[in-house]
Amino acid sequence: MSSFLLPCVCGRQTVVTPSQAGQAVRCECGAPLEVPTLRGLRELAPATVAGGSGRVRVWGNRHRVALALVLFAVVCLAGAGYLVPRVPPPVEVYTQQQILDHFESGTPAQVMGAYLELRPELDAATWRTDQQRARKFVLSEIAVLLAASCLGLVGAIMALRSGRHRAR
Numbered sequence: 001m002s003s004f005l006l007p008c009v010c011g012r013q014t015v016v017t018p019s020q021a022g023q024a025v026r027c028e029c030g031a032p033l034e035v036p037t038l039r040g041l042r043e044l045a046p047a048t049v050a051g052g053s054g055r056v057r058v059w060g061n062r063h064r065v066a067l068a069l070v071l072f073a074v075v076c077l078a079g080a081g082y083l084v085p086r087v088p089p090p091v092e093v094y095t096q097q098q099i100l101d102h103f104e105s106g107t108p109a110q111v112m113g114a115y116l117e118l119r120p121e122l123d124a125a126t127w128r129t130d131q132q133r134a135r136k137f138v139l140s141e142i143a144v145l146l147a148a149s150c151l152g153l154v155g156a157i158m159a160l161r162s163g164r165h166r167a168r
């Protein structure tokens with residue numbers, strides 16, 4: 001059976017049960033206390049010591065779940081924050097048209113220069129693809145972490161809400 005804490009002017013709290021509703025009890029300090037009716041009892045703070053009512057325990061679990069979810073969200077956010085400065089920079093990719101324009105609009109010397117400039121770029125095509133893939137991968141990891149963090153926070157809020165609802 002659930003029990004409640006009946007406060008006294010001295011600051012102590014006396015544990016009362018619904019079966020004592022409407023009766024008079026005595027505080028440890030000696031002052032007489034009137035136990036409220038059943039309706040009034042529900043306004044009092046529930047006592048967790050006397051075996052603990054189911055409701056109180058559920059509320060505690062909800063709190064723990066919410067705390068775990070908040071911690072999870074914080075860890076995900078920290079992970080995302082850790083990854084952000086580590087995103088590989090975007091790779092400049094020339095389109096075929098850009099390359100053609102470059103070659104067509106120049107003197108032979110400029111074309112030769114452009115060719116020499118571009119050749120290592122073309123050689124590095126594999127590296128470029130790898131870098132692009134790595135960038136995409138890290139960006140998607142950040143997105144997943146941010147999404148997980150949001151889900152964790154939403155879950156924590158929902159856990160607290162349902163806990164409050166049940167405790168009523």
Ligand SMILES: [Zn+2]
Nearest residue numbers: 008010027029
């Ligand atoms: Zn008292």
